[in-house]
Amino acid sequence: MPLSLRANRAAMVCARYFAAATPSSALIQKFVTKVFIASRNANPDTWSPTRDLATRRAKRFALLSGFFFAILITSALHAHGPETRRVPDTIEQRVQACTVCHGKEGRATNYGYFPRIAGKPAGYLYNQLVNFREGRRHYAAMNRLLEYLSDDYLREIAQHFASVDVPYPPPAPDSATQSLLTLGERLAHDGDRARGIPACVQCHDLSLTGVAPNVPGLVGLPRDYLNAQLGAWRNAQRRAAAPDCMAKIANALTPDEISAITAWIASRPVPPHAKPALRFSQQSPLPCGSIDSADRR
Amino acid sequence: MRQGRILAALGVVFSVIAGYIAWANVRDESPLDDTPPATNQGRIERGKYLTLAGNCMACHTARGGIPYAGGRQIKTPFGSVYSTNLTPDREHGLGSWAASHFWRALHNGRSKDGRLLYPVFPYPHYTRITREDSDMMFAYLQSLPAVPLANRNHELRWPFNTQWALAIWRAVYFKPEAFRADPSQSKAWNRGAYLVRGLTHCGGCHATRNLLGGATQSDAWRGGVLDESQWYAPSLHDPHEASVAQWETADIVQLLSAGRTDRAVASGPMAEVVFRSTQHLEAPDLEAIATFLKSIPQDSLAADPQNYARDPATMESGEKLYRAHCEGCHGLDGQGAPGAYPALAANRAVVAERVTNVIAAMVHGGFGASTAATPRPYGMPPYIQKLSQREIAHVLTYIRGSWGNNASPVSEMTIQAYLHGTLQ
Numbered sequence: 001m002p003l004s005l006r007a008n009r010a011a012m013v014c015a016r017y018f019a020a021a022t023p024s025s026a027l028i029q030k031f032v033t034k035v036f037i038a039s040r041n042a043n044p045d046t047w048s049p050t051r052d053l054a055t056r057r058a059k060r061f062a063l064l065s066g067f068f069f070a071i072l073i074t075s076a077l078h079a080h081g082p083e084t085r086r087v088p089d090t091i092e093q094r095v096q097a098c099t100v101c102h103g104k105e106g107r108a109t110n111y112g113y114f115p116r117i118a119g120k121p122a123g124y125l126y127n128q129l130v131n132f133r134e135g136r137r138h139y140a141a142m143n144r145l146l147e148y149l150s151d152d153y154l155r156e157i158a159q160h161f162a163s164v165d166v167p168y169p170p171p172a173p174d175s176a177t178q179s180l181l182t183l184g185e186r187l188a189h190d191g192d193r194a195r196g197i198p199a200c201v202q203c204h205d206l207s208l209t210g211v212a213p214n215v216p217g218l219v220g221l222p223r224d225y226l227n228a229q230l231g232a233w234r235n236a237q238r239r240a241a242a243p244d245c246m247a248k249i250a251n252a253l254t255p256d257e258i259s260a261i262t263a264w265i266a267s268r269p270v271p272p273h274a275k276p277a278l279r280f281s282q283q284s285p286l287p288c289g290s291i292d293s294a295d296r297r
Numbered sequence: 298m299r300q301g302r303i304l305a306a307l308g309v310v311f312s313v314i315a316g317y318i319a320w321a322n323v324r325d326e327s328p329l330d331d332t333p334p335a336t337n338q339g340r341i342e343r344g345k346y347l348t349l350a351g352n353c354m355a356c357h358t359a360r361g362g363i364p365y366a367g368g369r370q371i372k373t374p375f376g377s378v379y380s381t382n383l384t385p386d387r388e389h390g391l392g393s394w395a396a397s398h399f400w401r402a403l404h405n406g407r408s409k410d411g412r413l414l415y416p417v418f419p420y421p422h423y424t425r426i427t428r429e430d431s432d433m434m435f436a437y438l439q440s441l442p443a444v445p446l447a448n449r450n451h452e453l454r455w456p457f458n459t460q461w462a463l464a465i466w467r468a469v470y471f472k473p474e475a476f477r478a479d480p481s482q483s484k485a486w487n488r489g490a491y492l493v494r495g496l497t498h499c500g501g502c503h504a505t506r507n508l509l510g511g512a513t514q515s516d517a518w519r520g521g522v523l524d525e526s527q528w529y530a531p532s533l534h535d536p537h538e539a540s541v542a543q544w545e546t547a548d549i550v551q552l553l554s555a556g557r558t559d560r561a562v563a564s565g566p567m568a569e570v571v572f573r574s575t576q577h578l579e580a581p582d583l584e585a586i587a588t589f590l591k592s593i594p595q596d597s598l599a600a601d602p603q604n605y606a607r608d609p610a611t612m613e614s615g616e617k618l619y620r621a622h623c624e625g626c627h628g629l630d631g632q633g634a635p636g637a638y639p640a641l642a643a644n645r646a647v648v649a650e651r652v653t654n655v656i657a658a659m660v661h662g663g664f665g666a667s668t669a670a671t672p673r674p675y676g677m678p679p680y681i682q683k684l685s686q687r688e689i690a691h692v693l694t695y696i697r698g699s700w701g702n703n704a705s706p707v708s709e710m711t712i713q714a715y716l717h718g719t720l721q
Contacts, residue, residue: 087634097676134361141679148572150667
């Protein structure tokens, strides 16, 4: 490690020590860190002898006074040992276990499988968390993670991610043929009346952004994830509260049709600030256990 | 003539052994009695409390199923056992049982129809429950709504699926016994001993078992492997594992009620115990348990500090990964954050000789249990989704060898063995 980096690290450790000693000196840590970053990033192109001297003096003064102030507070309070650290008492901090896979703020990552959870309807997210905890949905990592969490906490987690409003990335390029996309669009929009298969848009809204609070949006989800869910419904690896309407639909579709629908949905760009609709625009085609009857009017 | 005599002698020996086994399996049974014990709301409430303390619900409820209606699969080295319906349904549950049948199941491990019960049902511990507590637990279970859910047949391999094999096992490893208070100890200690040895059956996981599933030592909690989940229930004697002889009573109470202290978090199966059982216990009972646990003889600390050769490149890679993924919560020096994330420095679970628990924590992540004291626990991500097996090994080697921690390095092979369920 070069000397300058080593010194920088030592200073950071000191700053952390002071910040840790008392929560109020977290501000000082922030300040010291800022000064260090500023000194590290000082741009040589705009160097001028007088300004540099002045900044250096100012920095030195700020640093010294900062340290002395921190020492003062530390010795005055001395309530915690040197190891004490504080982390933010926020729901964002508490759900870091979720965002490693589901992406920053639940906006999904580049890795194709894990779905975006940001901005999905709160009721839908809550139902899924409960389904995972109760073993109605199977994904070992989720089943284990949620095993000993209360309903109240799961509701809070669901509400947190539902309230996140961050832009969607453009759809990932896919090799689907035009004829496949056409078939997918037709099924998503019109269903297949002869076989009793409703259209996606009947429940998931015309814009496919879902309906609050219980029906999830479909646009913005990766194709792999959509395929996996419909497949899981076909072999009962994913279940919802009875009557399980999506299980019925997934079983009525052929694998080719599923592939067409998911290809088309995954190819759709998500409109900016897409949000779940507040009410259903059409009559309910099927009875659905996860949709509270009160939502349907 | 001589052959005849040998046969006769063998016959006698066989009869004596068979007679002993038969006797051992019905010893200390009280006569069955159909008169229902006095019951009232107070006794039902108390029964509910005792049933929570015994954590009956955890096994007798299938995942996502109706409480106490049974159906949870419990995997053992001998095959799978399915828990039974404890609701008062007459056909499938305990609807036709009398309190004396229930007592015989807890105390003697025999069902109403006379079948010997498998010790997956922890009657080797429950045998110490008093008749009075047993009757109140029964009164509570009988007050539940009846659920007509049929019991599922066990799927055990031969010969473990036979009653005679079970009878031999019971003759060797099980003896009904009543809890006897030790007059030289305090009231709290005796209450704690009654709970730990009986109702809360800590030895169900923390006792060491032999290949036949029998406890190797009576009245000892020297650590056991949970076959189904690979978690290791640490020894309550070993100061390097989970002895609490040096802990403050308040810390033990906090671990059992809140699910966490600043130096330990109840994880895996222990999180389940806290979530479903111990968080509901009254403070005097928790203090009694703590008093007893503190009195469990502590093994000596003496162990020569070993010098482990740690590959510098592995340590460097581990440190880099630690900075990127772990430091934000556990701190630059593994000091953790009070109330949120456990310290990794000097953490017994991190430096344990058996690496299964620390691997499980890193691979599967998890939240602590939601409890009244910690309703919104902080979570640890399941890093198997994010890091390679090699990277996980590097991080574990780094945290086991930094900040004063001095434990063996963890290899990529070990992580692989863990994931395949073959880590010994």
